[in-house]
Amino acid sequence: MKNIPALLALVVVTLLFNSCAKDDFPVPAASTVSKFTFIIDNDSYIPAKATFTNKSIVPATVGKAYYTWNFGDGDRSTDENPVHTFLQPGTFTVKLSVKTDISQEISESTQTIAIIDPNASGIQTYFTDGSLVYKGFLNGTAPAFSALPIGPFSASYGMAIDTLNSKLYISDSDANIIYRYDTETGDIITFRSGLSSPDGLAIDFKTGKLYWDTDSGIQRTDLSSTNPTDVEDFVTGQDNDPEGVSIDAVHNKLYWINYDGGLWSINLDGTAKTELLPTPEGASTLVVGNKLYFDYYEASGDIHLKSTDLSGGNMSTVTTGISKIVFGLGYEATNKKIYWGDRSAGKIMRANLDGSGIETWYTKAGSSPRAIVFGKKK
Structure with missing residues (x-):
């Protein structure tokens, strides 16, 4: 007899639930989805x-x-x-x-x-979306890119190009590898391995050295060396996760920005390591003339592109509202424009160096553009 009230309550709740399900809360019909x-x-x-x-x-x-x-x-x-x-x-x-x-x-x-037009001409252009590297041409027509027959990579963020020797260097952060791709023959090799999450890449052509960031510093190597373990520590003790190395060839300096805060420079002989600004959080730097460009985390979904003089002074805003931290700024010297990837939007944007003339240059849904570099004119 003790179970009767509980049984009646269960029946009442079940009836009420079924009544509500039918009368007050109809389950919507499944919809057609085009894919x-x-x-x-x-x-x-x-x-x-x-x-x-x-x-x-x-x-x-x-x-x-x-x-x-x-x-x-x-x-x-x-x-x-x-x-x-x-x-x-x-x-x-x-x-x-x-x-x-x-x-x-x-x-x-x-x-x-x-x-793609097999006879297309223009300035050879490459970008990575983290998995594949794409090649196209910068010319007067709408950009069209095709994937190179290499990869897929685990997490490709950075690239650097040596146009004189037709070599493209590609970092794979998750695989701890830097690859070297021959843009003429299509051959690809493991250039350096056993690294610590390499992202940004930069070449000092005066000394023939390649620089890259790690989780806690900057490393470098000779481009002429074929030994995959030939690696030299250049900057150590950077606990804020260095990113986005770039070279100032005129003043023989290297710049980087920390993901967790700090914009830095150092002479290429290893002296005068200096924190230029303590607050910027980002992943890219780029030297163009007497200006240093970098991305600046303002808020989620609102990344700014900033510029300063080479000592970190006179900071100004180039653009705002970039969807994600930028991995890779590119400069194309013929038209004097700066390029960056808006990853969540699947776009490559460009602008004049003063921030004017901002436009969407290339769009591909889901492409997540990161590093972008410019090669020879074909």
């Missing part, structure tokens, strides 16, 4: 055949689905999994529209595809 993937042959050079795979979610309750593809070059398809050949170079926005006959839903999704 697709693609692969491209011929390394994305024209003519490039793209094979699309429809990954859309279409619940049984919504009825039959009808698919419409717009490839962005004037052609369309109603196949579920079409194959399309791009005959012209450029950047194309491919859109998949899914319409259902019972629920009358329409769901759309887009992706950007870059198709």
Whole structure:
């Protein structure tokens, strides 16, 4: 008899719950979601055949689905999994529209595809998204990048280019490796290994040395050495996580910024280590003429790009509102513009050195641009 009240209460609660579930809190019907993937042959050079795979979610309750593809070059398809050949170079926005006959839903999704002209010319441009390295050209047309046949890397943040010897150096922070890629032959080797989370890279061409940051300092090595363990400690005792090394070749100095605070410089002979500013938190520095550029963490989702003179004075703001800490500032000397990656937005931005003329130069959803470097003019 003691269990009767409890049993009655359970029945009442169950009835009430079922009543509420049916009358007051209806479960929404599953929705249609447009999704697709693609692969491209011929390394994305024209003519490039793209094979699309429809990954859309279409619940049984919504009825039959009808698919419409717009490839962005004037052609369309109603196949579920079409194959399309791009005959012209450029950047194309491919859109998949899914319409259902019972629920009358329409769901759309887009992706950007870059198709490369094999005869394209301009200034060779490289950027890394953490996994792959992409190559394109800076010229008068919209930028189009294709992935180099190297990688994927674990966590690539930094790059440095030696245009004289056609070598691109690529850091992999998680693998503790710096790779060297030959931009003419396509060969890639492990240049240095057993490191401590290398990120930013910079070359001193006067002495033929490569510099990089670690978790607690700066290291360097001779570019001519083929020994993967040939490493020299240059700066030690930096507990705030150094990032973003850059070289001032005129005054023979190296600069870096600490992820947890501090903008520093040191002479390349190892003397005069100086904290220029104690507060900036960031991951990139860049010397252009008599100016030092660096990113500055102001707040989450609001990273600033700042500039000072080479002694850390006369700080000014170039731009604000960058989505994430910047890993890699690039300077293109012909047009005198500074470039940076807005990682969460999947964009490469650029501006004049005084901060004017800010524009989006390249966009690819999910690309997370980091280091960007400029090579030879082809």
